[in-house]
Amino acid sequence: MRKEESLVEHLDWPLFITFMVMLVTGMATLYSVAYDDLHPAIYDVSMMYGKQLIWIVVSLFLGLIVFLIDSDIYRRFAFPIYGFTLLLLVIVLFMPAVHGARAWIGIGSMGIQPAEFAKISTALLLAKYISGISVKQQNISSVMTASAILLVPMALILLQPDAGTFVVFTSFLFVMYREGLTFDPIILSFVNSIPGVRFKETWVGSHFIPILFVMIFISVITLLLNSVQLDFFFLPFPVSGSIGVISTLLIFSLLSILFLQRFSAKRERTRGTVIIVLGFILTSSLSFIVDNGFNSLATHQKDRIELFLGLREDPNGKDYNRNRAMAAVGSGGLLGKGYNKASVSSVESNHVPESETDFIFCPFAEEWGFVGIIFLFGLYLFMLIRIILIAERQRSIFNRVYAYCVGMILFYHFAINIGMNIGFAPVIGIPLPFFSYGGSSMMSFCMMMFILLKLDSQRKDVLR
Amino acid sequence: MNFDIRRYVILAFIILVGFLYTFRLFYMQVVDDTWTLRAHEVAEKRIEITPPRGVVFDRNGMKIVSNRTYFNLMMVEDEIKHLDTAAFAKLIGWTVKDVRNRFKEIVKGEGTYYNKITGKRTSNYQKIRKYPFLKELTLEEISSIAPHLENFPGFYEKVTSMRNYPFKSGANIMGYLSEVNREEVESDRFYRPGDNIGRSGIEKFYERELRGRKGIKYIVTSALNNAIEPFADGKYDTTARQADPLKLGMDMIIQSYGEKLMKNKKGCIVAIEPSTGEILAMVSAPSYDPNMLVGKRNISENYPKLALDKNMPLFPRPLQAEYPPGSIFKLVQSLIGMQEGVITEDSGFPCDKSMVGCHNHPSARNVAEAVQYSCNPYYYAVVRRIIQQGKKKRLFADAEYGLNKWHRYMTSFGLGKTLDADVSGQRPGLIPDAKYYDKWYGHHQWAFSTIRSISIGQGEVKLTPLHMANIAAIIANKGWYYVPHFVKSIGRKGPLVEYRTKKRTMVNAKHFWPVIEGMRRVVNENGGTARMARLENIMICGKTGTVQNPHGEDHSVFIAFAPMNKPKIAIAVFVENAGFGGTWAAPIASLMIEKYIKRKITDKEKEKRILEAKLAYISTPGQ
Incomplete structure (x- = not known):
């Protein structure tokens, strides 16, 4: 009895409510997308929404179990859980391929995707490992060990092959970054091998991960916009893609400097401004170099990159999915077409393939328009920021690392999935958490959240 | 080392992506129309x-042109299941091979379109689309197929409509x-x-x-x-x-009667209501049943036959056949002569056969007699006076001046140009002017003596039967005409504006009376050339013509209007290779006039003679 009271008392209600609202919104969206006049009941298990409802109920039941079990077991059994999912990842490679990938154990809709659960087990093991090392031990070997925890499941997932989930695993690099497990020791060992050089740390080395990702992000955006003429409503003439990227960067840099001048301590101010100015110079020259470098490539090399990015001007061919998806999203307008009125992306019309799974953002955007997007983004950003805040208030490093893992995984899914729908990310199939149809992803995301909520509710019980 | 500051880096990432995506979505959904259009x-x-x-x-x-319901048998390949080709072939009365070929044809042909970008024919055939398997089935044909279609899923009937000419x-x-x-x-x-x-x-x-x-x-x-x-x-x-609906001025009763009369003959009939310019009938012979060219099936079967027929049934003679007008041209020459003042209605000329042949008749003492006798030497004299008026000193220059003046008169009668009736495919005929002869003979190298045959409507002069009928209408109106046209009204609107404006000739009304008197005599007096056209109680005024034909028997022409005092119909009849104008063209015209005004024929013998006459060997399909 006491335990349950403490759960109700210590549960992070804002996060829990956001989570539940998202489940309801997701379910409503799926019901609208896959709606069939002949099977109007939402619990009709022959339909996708009926099945999804079952998955949600199962997930809630799992959540209840998670709430009842003492959270200590995740820490204690982190390694066996990790080992078990690795075993599943190996077994799945011997399963028959579905759509060219050996991702499923079991048959049809009752199958599970071990890769989805590998995210949780990897997060748990990473948390356990990082919580076990002290700051002093952050050297080449600890960085390598942490990387190995990620690389083994990543390699197995790449063998399926499942590029989307593979990319999602790189989100753990951000967690390592937050915990100070950067690649700085490796870079230092190279740099300090030069006679006469003795660095304690390198800025590039310690911020290697975010810098890398900023560079990748800016390069991809530049390439995606390479052949596009951007028409801004406030500009009388179209601008080329790279200029658009650079000017956006400039606006953001100026805004951040303003922000710094206003809100930060004087000491931080100069340093921050220098970093932002340097950052702007670096990123805009990167964008410029990528843009020009790409243009100077030979045609066949260009082709290859364009194919990879799904940039071919072939609305009915390779670029079919993205093109249709963007048409659906864009046609939503300010207020949307209304619930159950998605004419482009409903499952029935089938103009956007996979609109119930990886492209479920389309019908949402089409039906609710920009206003709906604000709501959805509000939910997601609130959830992500709340998770970071929760992470930071944990006394236990295990809890903090795990919370960061959950936050970064969700952030990755959010950024890549929606990026796919709006032409900002290459089309790699990963689901939108709590929205996309699919049992494994639904259960895995829910479990992740429930474990986080449970760990957080017990944050004061133990000090680990 | 404290890594707490790094939480802000991560938060910055999250917020940055959030804002970036929000801006992008605002642009895609609210600002830019591209994607909305693409979605449409x-x-x-x-x-x-x-x-x-x-x-x-x-x-x-x-109702002379209506629509009849036809059916297309459509197919959707995706819905065809277990097709029993043999049974299906039997149902539609084809061989199994034909059915298979038709399938191939549809896949290859019906779905292809010309791709402008690649410059290739690209197949657009889709299994889920409907394509017509059989086109233009009649009610009888589909009613034997439709009841069995339920055994052949993937095949449907689709209603369509096509022309019908009752x-x-x-x-x-x-x-x-x-x-x-x-x-x-x-x-x-x-x-x-x-x-x-x-x-x-x-x-x-x-x-x-x-x-x-x-x-x-x-x-x-x-x-x-x-x-x-x-x-x-x-x-x-x-x-x-x-x-x-279009309402035509055409009178279907005399139109079909005219076609009956023209059976086994080559030529045409054009009848006009003089007071309005509405075309009452326009018969082209030989012709064909218009239902023969309804729909793709009929066209592909019948068009080649009609096009290759040496009697040219597809040729719209009233609009496109350009004939020398022969003696009917003398009417216009008289009018021009009087208007120009080179003759009066009482001018007489001897029938001097030294210049041109003529038949035996007394010399004409005035215009009316000249018309009545159709005296060739008389019109030589008249047209010589029109062409050589003596206004210029040199003979050739004088002829040039005179001919151009004459040409202007002719043009005012609507001759030598298309009449712009509301039907496509009219020919202009030919009224030569000075330029025309300059091309042939050289500038100032010709005079009346060179071109004299135009005075009796031979030589270079050419008119279409529509022009000829319009001459009759002008004379009936005494000097003006409406451009001949078919359509009386379109829905509630009257005829097009160009058919509501009177056109005036350059000849005064008073000069028409002697010509009309002559035309009366042609039909109604002994010694007239068209006594066979005489009717008991309708006063017909007419003029025969016999057009010399170097290739064979002369053509028989007759133009007329009736009744004399209050003309209701003006008509031109042209019968190819029928000889003298009075023998064939005149009685046909009189039958048409009687049928139009009285709706019945009194002289059954005359009608029988025409109906039985075979003036050309014609074996046209459908007639």
């Missing part, structure tokens, strides 16, 4: 509904429809491949008035092209509207 393109289909073509009535309110007449005038070609599809957005367009005659001239307005339905479709629901609850849909 992807998900919405325009369905066009072609209304039945406008119908056509004659002046008595009889009177089987006026083929050359009405024209026919055929499928649009690529240029027409590209130049006019109304048409889609497979649509029909007026190819000739009235159907072509009044294409815009007859085709109506297409209905457009917008529907939301799936990627498989299935209709899901009307777009925006049908807010932007328009309904198809059939065109207003």
Whole structure:
């Protein structure tokens, strides 16, 4: 009895409510997308929404179990859980391929995707490992060990092959970054091998991960916009893609400097401004170099990159999915077409393939328009920021690392999935958490959240 | 080392992506229209509904062109299951091989379109689309197929409409429809491949008035092209509207009577109501049953036959055949002579056969007698005076001056140019002017003596039968005419404005009386050349002509109007290779006039003689 009271008392209600609202919104969206006049009941298990409802109920039941079990077991059994999912990842490679990938154990809709659960087990093991090392031990070997925890499941997932989930695993690099497990020791060992050089740390080395990702992000955006003429409503003439990227960067840099001048301590101010100015110079020259470098490539090399990015001007061919998806999203307008009125992306019309799974953002955007997007983004950003805040208030490093893992995984899914729908990310199939149809992803995301909520509710019980 | 500051880096990432995506979505959804348009393109289909073509009535309110329901047998490959080809072939009366070939043909042919970008023919065939397997089945044909279609899933019947001509007449005038070609599809957005367009005659001239307005339905479709629901609850849909009916001035009774009279003859009849310019009948012989050229099936079967027929049934003679007018031209010459003052109505000339041959008759003492006797030497003298007026010192210059003046008169009669009637395919005929002869003989190298044969309507002069009938109408009106036309009204609107303006000739009304008197005598006096056209109680004024034909028997011509005092009909009859004008053309004209005014024929013997006459060996299909 006491335990349950403490759960109700210590549960992070804002996060829990956001989570539940998202489940309801997701379910409503799926019901609208896959709606069939002949099977109007939402619990009709022959339909996708009926099945999804079952998955949600199962997930809630799992959540209840998670709430009842003492959270200590995740820490204690982190390694066996990790080992078990690795075993599943190996077994799945011997399963028959579905759509060219050996991702499923079991048959049809009752199958599970071990890769989805590998995210949780990897997060748990990473948390356990990082919580076990002290700051002093952050050297080449600890960085390598942490990387190995990620690389083994990543390699197995790449063998399926499942590029989307593979990319999602790189989100753990951000967690390592937050915990100070950067690649700085490796870079230092190279740099300090030069006679006469003795660095304690390198800025590039310690911020290697975010810098890398900023560079990748800016390069991809530049390439995606390479052949596009951007028409801004406030500009009388179209601008080329790279200029658009650079000017956006400039606006953001100026805004951040303003922000710094206003809100930060004087000491931080100069340093921050220098970093932002340097950052702007670096990123805009990167964008410029990528843009020009790409243009100077030979045609066949260009082709290859364009194919990879799904940039071919072939609305009915390779670029079919993205093109249709963007048409659906864009046609939503300010207020949307209304619930159950998605004419482009409903499952029935089938103009956007996979609109119930990886492209479920389309019908949402089409039906609710920009206003709906604000709501959805509000939910997601609130959830992500709340998770970071929760992470930071944990006394236990295990809890903090795990919370960061959950936050970064969700952030990755959010950024890549929606990026796919709006032409900002290459089309790699990963689901939108709590929205996309699919049992494994639904259960895995829910479990992740429930474990986080449970760990957080017990944050004061133990000090680990 | 404290890594707490790094939480802000991560938070910055999250917020940055959030804002970036928000801006992007605001741009995509609210600012930029591109994706909305693309979505319309992807998900919405325009369905066009072609209304039945406008119908056509004659002046008595009889429906002379209507539409008949036909059926297409459509197929959707995706829905065909376990097709028993043999049974299906038996049902539609084909061989199994034909059915297989038709399938191949549809896959290869029906779905292909010309891709402008690649310059290749690309197959657009889709298994989920409907394609016509059999086209233009009649009610009888489909009624033997339709009851069994439930055994053949994937096959449907679809209603369509095509022209129907209940009177089987006026083929050359009405024209026919055929499928649009690529240029027409590209130049006019109304048409889609497979649509029909007026190819000739009235159907072509009044294409815009007859085709109506297409209905457009917008529907939301799936990627498989299935209709899901009307777009925006049908807010932007328009309904198809059939065109207003055309009412013709044509009198179907005399039109079909005329065609009956012209059986086994080559030539034409054109009848005009002088007071309005409305064309009452326009017979071209030989002709064909207009129903022979309805629909693709009929056209592909019958068109080659008609086109290769040496009697040229497709040739619209009243509009396109250019004949020398012969003696009927003398009427116009008399009028010009009197108006120019080179003769008066009482001028007489001896019948001097030294210049040109003539038949035996007393010398004409005035214009009326000259018309009555159709005296060739008289008109040599008259036209010489018109051409050589002595206004210029040199003979050649004088002839040039005179001929040009004469040409202006002729033009005022609507001759030597197309009359611009509301039917496509008219020819201008030929009235030579000075320039014309300069080309032949050289400048100032010719005089009246060179060109004298024009005075009796031979030589270079050429008129179409429509021109000839219009001369009769002008004389009936004493000097003016409305441009001959078919359409009396379109829906509630009257005829086009160009048919409501009087055209005046350069000849005063008073000069017409002696000519009309002469024409009366031609029919009604002994010694006239068209006594066979005489009617008991209708005063016909007419003029015969016999057109010399170097290739064979002379052509028989007759123009007339009746009754004399209050003309109701002006008519021209042209019978090829029939000899003297009074023998064949005149009685045909009188039968037409009597039929039009009295609706019955009193002289059955005359009618029988015409109906039985075979003046040409014609074996036209459908006649």
